[in-house]
Amino acid sequence: MSTDLEQFYEIFFEESSELLADMEACLLRLDVNSPDLEDLNAIFRAAHSIKGGAGTFGFTDMTEMTHMLETLLDRLRKGELEVRSEMVDAFLKAGDVIKAQLAGHRGEGQADPAVAEAVCEELRRLSEDTQEAPSIVDAKTAFSDTKAKLVSQEIDVESGIDKVSHENVAAGLSFIIEFSSMDLSSAALENLFSNLKELGDLENLTPVNAEGHYKLALTTSSSEEDVWETLAFVVDPASLKIEATTIDGTSTKVAEIEILNESVCDAGVLAKEDELTCKTPSAPGYGFFPGAPAVPRNIEDSEINLDQAQLPNTCSNKNESQVTNKSSGKTNTAASVSETSSIRVSIEKVDQMINLVGELVITQAMLAQTASQYDPVLFEKLYSGMSQLERNTRDLQESVMSIRMMPISFVFSRYPRVVRDLAAKLNKRVELRTVGENTELDKGLIEKIADPLTHLVRNSLDHGVEVAEKRTAAGKPAQGTITLRAFHQGGSIVIEVSDDGAGLNRGKILAKAKERGLPVHDAMTDQEVWLLIFEAGFSTADQVTDVSGRGVGMDVVKRNIQSMGGRIDIESTFGSGTRISIRLPLTLAILDGLSVVVGDQMFIVPLNYITESLQPAATDIKTVSGQGRVVQVRGEYLPVIALHEFFNLRPNVTEIHKGILVILEAEGHKAALFVDDLVGQHQVVIKSLESNYRRVQGASGATIMGDGKVALILDAAALVMASQQELV
Amino acid sequence: MAKTILAVDDSASIRQMVTFTLKGAGYEVIEAVDGQDAFDKASHHQINLILTDINMPRMDGLKLLELLRKLAQYKNIPILILTTESGDEIKAKGRAAGATGWLVKPFDPKRLLEVIGKVIG
Numbered sequence: 064m065s066t067d068l069e070q071f072y073e074i075f076f077e078e079s080s081e082l083l084a085d086m087e088a089c090l091l092r093l094d095v096n097s098p099d100l101e102d103l104n105a106i107f108r109a110a111h112s113i114k115g116g117a118g119t120f121g122f123t124d125m126t127e128m129t130h131m132l133e134t135l136l137d138r139l140r141k142g143e144l145e146v147r148s149e150m151v152d153a154f155l156k157a158g159d160v161i162k163a164q165l166a167g168h169r170g171e172g173q174a175d176p177a178v179a180e181a182v183c184e185e186l187r188r189l190s191e192d193t194q195e196a197p198s199i200v201d202a203k204t205a206f207s208d209t210k211a212k213l214v215s216q217e218i219d220v221e222s223g224i225d226k227v228s229h230e231n232v233a234a235g236l237s238f239i240i241e242f243s244s245m246d247l248s249s250a251a252l253e254n255l256f257s258n259l260k261e262l263g264d265l266e267n268l269t270p271v272n273a274e275g276h277y278k279l280a281l282t283t284s285s286s287e288e289d290v291w292e293t294l295a296f297v298v299d300p301a302s303l304k305i306e307a308t309t310i311d312g313t314s315t316k317v318a319e320i321e322i323l324n325e326s327v328c329d330a331g332v333l334a335k336e337d338e339l340t341c342k343t344p345s346a347p348g349y350g351f352f353p354g355a356p357a358v359p360r361n362i363e364d365s366e367i368n369l370d371q372a373q374l375p376n377t378c379s380n381k382n383e384s385q386v387t388n389k390s391s392g393k394t395n396t397a398a399s400v401s402e403t404s405s406i407r408v409s410i411e412k413v414d415q416m417i418n419l420v421g422e423l424v425i426t427q428a429m430l431a432q433t434a435s436q437y438d439p440v441l442f443e444k445l446y447s448g449m450s451q452l453e454r455n456t457r458d459l460q461e462s463v464m465s466i467r468m469m470p471i472s473f474v475f476s477r478y479p480r481v482v483r484d485l486a487a488k489l490n491k492r493v494e495l496r497t498v499g500e501n502t503e504l505d506k507g508l509i510e511k512i513a514d515p516l517t518h519l520v521r522n523s524l525d526h527g528v529e530v531a532e533k534r535t536a537a538g539k540p541a542q543g544t545i546t547l548r549a550f551h552q553g554g555s556i557v558i559e560v561s562d563d564g565a566g567l568n569r570g571k572i573l574a575k576a577k578e579r580g581l582p583v584h585d586a587m588t589d590q591e592v593w594l595l596i597f598e599a600g601f602s603t604a605d606q607v608t609d610v611s612g613r614g615v616g617m618d619v620v621k622r623n624i625q626s627m628g629g630r631i632d633i634e635s636t637f638g639s640g641t642r643i644s645i646r647l648p649l650t651l652a653i654l655d656g657l658s659v660v661v662g663d664q665m666f667i668v669p670l671n672y673i674t675e676s677l678q679p680a681a682t683d684i685k686t687v688s689g690q691g692r693v694v695q696v697r698g699e700y701l702p703v704i705a706l707h708e709f710f711n712l713r714p715n716v717t718e719i720h721k722g723i724l725v726i727l728e729a730e731g732h733k734a735a736l737f738v739d740d741l742v743g744q745h746q747v748v749i750k751s752l753e754s755n756y757r758r759v760q761g762a763s764g765a766t767i768m769g770d771g772k773v774a775l776i777l778d779a780a781a782l783v784m785a786s787q788q789e790l791v
Numbered sequence: 792m793a794k795t796i797l798a799v800d801d802s803a804s805i806r807q808m809v810t811f812t813l814k815g816a817g818y819e820v821i822e823a824v825d826g827q828d829a830f831d832k833a834s835h836h837q838i839n840l841i842l843t844d845i846n847m848p849r850m851d852g853l854k855l856l857e858l859l860r861k862l863a864q865y866k867n868i869p870i871l872i873l874t875t876e877s878g879d880e881i882k883a884k885g886r887a888a889g890a891t892g893w894l895v896k897p898f899d900p901k902r903l904l905e906v907i908g909k910v911i912g
Contacts, residue, residue, distance in 0.1 A: 078802060358910075
């Protein structure tokens, strides 16, 4: 049977990435001075599992690397070695290499074999370092070395006549081994003899008879079990017979077996060889324990059951039933949890389901609108059915959306490593604290938030937290703290990156802004000054380090956050720290919006951009010559965007004071959107315009309303920006 | 009726491959993610053979073996160890815990079926 391995690749890749992440998390929280054994075990298991999978799938580079890891880890967890911080560093590097190798097999980039080799070398060195220490280990290694040499010597001469006699077997046992070579190839037989010879002195007692029957005497210091293991899976166990006897007198030498063996080949075994080699494992990759429970009958029958048959019973003791009861009671709850804990579903399936629920919501809205035309008294049943449908639809939508929700710990978990590496590089002492890791948000957002957040964390470390001397001089603890915090507020999620560092320097930022010719003045509020750092190419760093100055500035961070429908705020106190908070919608699939009409066309305005709606007095509207209109709202002049002009529609209302102005605020700028009327507030399912139609200027998406009509969702930020440009 | 095999491994990919192979050969397969899970499933199902990894969280394969061998219904059920380790030490431990036999990873579907065939036919 052939198995197509590739179908299991994906799950192996995912699994390995998860294991690597776990391993890294464990390594990062590992206290070098008093390592937690459970953590070491977990790290070992992760390496071990990856090795097993990589071996199975034939990713040898990963197998080698994980093997090195495992070897060192195994010694650590057994307490043979002390954990040192350079080991943790090496482990982390090894994890990176495996990550790169994994990406390579996934077809995403390529691992650098030189780096892998260097890390392997380091791991080897770390394992060897310690072998020098205890002299016993030394002797042991030396011993196994000579033993290995001995064996290789034997193998060298194995094809001829084995002259090496085992001196130390005199006191050992002697076994009479009988088996049939009927279904053995000559190569397998030869292999078997050489294996047996490694165990001790092998003597041939009777020549092969017509059925290829062997009877051998083996004098060895090895146990009967070893002898059995060597034989059981090469020869047919049914024909195998091993008897322990006293040492016999001298008899025929091994050489004869070789000769006889040849004669077997001549006798026609060769003809069957091809067929048989595939039946016989080339290496003893499996075996049974003689006398163990449920060993195949044919093996059991072969008279080798010594006292081993009672093995499982010897485990039993008077505490037996007690122990079993106790642990089975414990397992019941634990296992039932793991049974229902999670399943893997492809993201496409979830997206499809969310889409379908979106359609259902729309259909429900359509039905509700149709039903509203009927008399609630006469159609009471219809109405009660409709309200139930609405409730169920809403619940269904909520629970389906929650499938896409993931705890933010998926992102937060990468920062301990980032902070550790960076702090070491900048020679700073920093502790990272995370709060609210279990706060959930949409998977799509999780993926997008990672990069901006990384940038903010790096910024805090590089520009925010000062070096230890500076901190102590300022009366602060030498170790700085960066806090990542996530929490829900209203319909949004807020993610904060705060540090107890130097804070933003107002004077410096203003000076820099003036230098760059930005429109600034000294009377600006702090809030306005802080926003300057989001300007393209603006850096507060005195010098460009290799941490900052990578060409990605805060402007990119801001743009990324805005593209997710979020916003970013800064609070800072000079000398005591900075807090940057990102506010994001819970999900990208649903939007809270205000529906407005222009003519017979409906639009949705995202609620989080709206500050107020008003009906202006005619006197508040001014026309700036050649540059459109402005409206005075509480002393502030705001540009007016006439939606019907923007989309070239025929409105029902042309005079502004007869219509409605919706005041939008985006990126610190305000504008008034002129529409015919407000309709109501809705939660709408966002449909992509690009994938269903094409990009439309001023619209960020579309939705389907209850009456089945398509309504555009306005891109409020773009509209406000456009109005600003008109004014300038 | 098809024989039921309990496959215990903390690696999902190995579990999937084992299940795939065994189901392809007509066996019923129950999966368990670790020793603890396996022990619970073993006490709730009629199982003809158990195939277990050694290194697993919560409860390792050796402990599982020990506990199972103490149950009357699992005294004589074949339990095979599927492991990446082939050292004598681990074999000895497996044997002491009551294993029927062992299989060394990398996992070879043909060999797996061959061994299982030998044990439960």
